[in-house]
Amino acid sequence: MKVGIYVNINRDIKCETAIKFIDILSKKNVEILLIKGAEQYINMPSYSLEEVAGIADMLIVFGGDGTMLSIARRVVKNDIALLGVNKGRLGFLTECEDENLQVVVDRLITNDFYVEERTMLKIVIGNKSYLALNEVSLSRLMSKRTIDVSITIDGGLCDIVTGDGVIVSTPTGSTAYAMSCGGAILSPEVKAIGVTAICPHSLNSRPMVVCDESSICLKVNNCKPSDIVVCIDGESVDLEENELVVTIEKSVNTTKLIRLNNKNFYSKLIHKMSGWNKLGSNDKL
Secondary structure (H helix, E strand, O other), X not given: OEEEEEEOOOOOHXXXXXXXXXXXXXXXXXXXXXXXXXXXXXXXXXXXXXXXXHHOOEEEEEEOHHHHHHHHHHHHHHOOEEEEEEOOOOOOOOOEOOOOHHHHHHHHHOOOOEEEEEXXXXXXXXXXXXXXXXXXXXXXXXXXOOEEEEEEEOOEEEEEEEEOEEEEEOOHHHHOHHHHOOOXXXXXXXXXXXXXXXXXXXXXXXXXXXXXXXXEEEEEOOOOHHHEEEEEOOEEEOOOOOOOEEEEEEEEEEEEEEEOOOOOHHHHHHHXXXXXXXXOOOOOO
């Protein structure tokens, strides 16, 4: 078995958890492939993410949800499964904490896990295309006035949002930015896409849940590209002149997540959100 290791050194301070995991893993008949970025703390050969994703059987990611989102997009075409060890905040995409690493290794070695596939979005802007695991948002810059966004689904105009913008999310992303804007929460296995307005100045704009086979088009009607920002999984995209149309549909690619526990999605949601709400100003983020 070949296991890739990616460590976000800004989350796993001094790679302490990753080092413990590697120590346990090294006692098994496993080839460990460290991805570049953690060499200052882990004394072993390291390789590029692309190299490891092409030959490893699985990839262990030490970080938070943001780390998982970034890595998922970069390795999606390698069709490799990811297991996240939570070193961030909520950890919706991660599967385990650092208290039970021995159990995690034992279950990975004995194939005592299952792989969950998550829907991704294909976003087209001009002649460029992107992938998202969580969402794509189109919004105004903070210093600008409200924007008008036309929402077209399968060729039919369904709403014109006057407000701060629009979010289009996967079921995975429905518990992220979209949820904070009042969007519907979707279980990961639901075959749907969420469309949520951001601070609409209207009594009529409501969150929508559409079939994941639909094609969604967002068009900004009353401003220039320099007045808006498009973010894909939290990362902004540079827009060219006249790029005011964003087309979204389900991608043929999926993200594969290793799951150790068949925990009810809604129970996990309540557990995660309850923990987040109880964080105090001095608690670790």
